[in-house]
Amino acid sequence: MPRLRKFTRDTGLMFRRTAREATRNAGLAYVAPILLSLFLLVLFQGVYGGIADTAGWPTDAFVDWIAAGGVFVSVFVGAGYTAGGLLRDLDSGYLQRLRLLPVHPGAVLVGKVAFEAARAALVAAAVLALALVLGADNRAGVAGFVLVVGLAATFSFAWNGIFYVAALTARTHAAVLGLQPIFMPVIMFSTFWVPLSFMPGWYQTVATWNPFNPVLVAGRSVLLGTTVWPDLVIAVAVMAGLAGLTYTLAARRYTTLTTPA
Amino acid sequence: MRALVNSTMLAFVRQAREARRDPGPFYVLPMLPALLMTVVFIALFERIATLERFGDTAYAEFLVPGVVALVALLGAGATSSSLAADLRGGFFQRLRLLRAPIGSQLSGRLLFEAVRLLPGTAVVLAVGLAFGATAHNGLAGILVVVALVTLLGVAFTGIFYAVAIRTHDPQTPFTLQPLGLPLSFLSTALVPLAVMPEWARTAAQFNPVTVVVDGSRQAMLGQLWSAELGWSVVVLAVWTVLGVLLAWAALSRDIARS
Secondary structure (H helix, E strand, O other): OOHHHHHHHHHHHHHHHHHHHHHHOHHHHHHHHHHHHHHHHHHHHHHHHHHHHOOOOOOOOHHHHHHHHHHHHHHHHHOOHHHHHHHHHHHHOHHHHHOOOOOOOHHHHHHHHHHHHHHHHHHHHHHHHHHHHOOOOOOOHHHHHHHHHHHHHHHHHHHHHHHHHHHHHHOOHHHHHHHHHHHHHHHHOOOOOOOHHHOOHHHHHHHHHOOOHHHHHHHHHHHOOOOOHHHHHHHHHHHHHHHHHHHHHHHHHHHHHHOOO | OHHHHHHHHHHHHHHHHHHHHOHHHHHHHHHHHHHHHHHHHHHHHHHHHHOHHHOOOOHHHHHHHHHOOHHHHHOOOOOHHHHHHHHHHOHHHHHHHOOOOOOHHHHHHHHHHHHHHHHHHHHHHHHHHHOOOOOOOHHHHHHHHHHHHHHHHHHHHHHHHHHHHHHOOOOHHHHHHHHHHHHHHOOOOOOOHHHOOHHHHHHHHOOHHHHHHHHHHHHHHOOOOOHHHHHHHHHHHHHHHHHHHHHHHHHHHHHHHO
16 A cells, blocks of 8 residues: 555544544533633623724624634634643553554644644534624625634644644643643734724734734634735734644654654 | 631631642632733723713723622632542541531631632732722722622632532532633623623623622722622622532531431
């Protein structure tokens, strides 16, 4: 069997193994990220929805503005799920046992990362559908829906690189869990809740330079039917940069851990 | 009675020692969400105060007496973890051999629960004042707000104790912490009722946190001794009694079973 086809088949097996594991643990893998994002959308719409009635607010309703952010929150909340699984495989000796078989160790990592992106797409689609039920706008129709879900899956792939580096470097579950709250300042200091014009000067500066902001702006602009192409390009570049850096480090560390001494 | 007071103080000191060994979860973590929300929400949502239905208070002035309640609501139940650990480790069984009043393990911890919220409450109020809040009644108003927040922390802890006692698991009570989010958001802690949509207004009107926050806001911005303050004391007293009864019932059942 050609090596590439064998690698693809092994990766598919690992993908399915991780998916089965996630099905058994659906609460953590799927339900919690959906519920938390929905919770955030509903609560903020209830409390601060009135701000859309103030002069200068750019959308018809507050939920139009925060819907894209809610989709990305589901990525943040669920992050580190498969990195934790990889740690369990390392600790239990599963990766050691795989070395007795003609399986490329990289297939484990690629299968898990691919599942992480697929899981994020499922969760993001559910959150976006619920946001639409709550009254959010999607002027780009099905294409817009698919593009935003695709952005969320790509962002999940990039963001989870940080968790893989932490898991493989520290080799403790505490390190993976401890990284979870870093998303809070990332979303708080972005245009997640209000546009730049509603922020004081110092806040505008921080939000403008926040690397997550172009991803958020791109996603929101797609839903509002005003796709900002430069932001979309910057968003893709940010995600490619983050993924390139983190997965290079993770792959190096993973190779060291899975190569016989 | 004297035995109960002595025992309560011993339990308080034991809990305080544990907190000194690991101060983060007891003193620092409870204030972080409220602190972050104070800074971020004043910066981002101050224009909501330009709505006619908001009233004529600046947003920072309105927010701070409310958001400070989040110190108690989002950082609640830290002492429930050690309660569960003591039950699991057989500490309560040993206490029974000594004929020590078992209830003091709850009262001592509840007392510490109130005291540990003091630094976080003070920091959030100080930062809020620096970001534009005002205290029309001076230090007296601030002290009343601090007292209400600590009492809210005590009242809310009862349910954490009941879960800790039922499960004997130090982690399980923390799964209740997200409860603080709807309790604080669907109240008048962040915006007045007039700004909320109908469904949120209805939820807020039946939320006991609304009464407490209204009392706190009156103490800081209106009259120091107001009807709102009186109602908030009544609500907190009832809430505390219910919480303690719930925890005590769980503890009595647990002791009877063992």
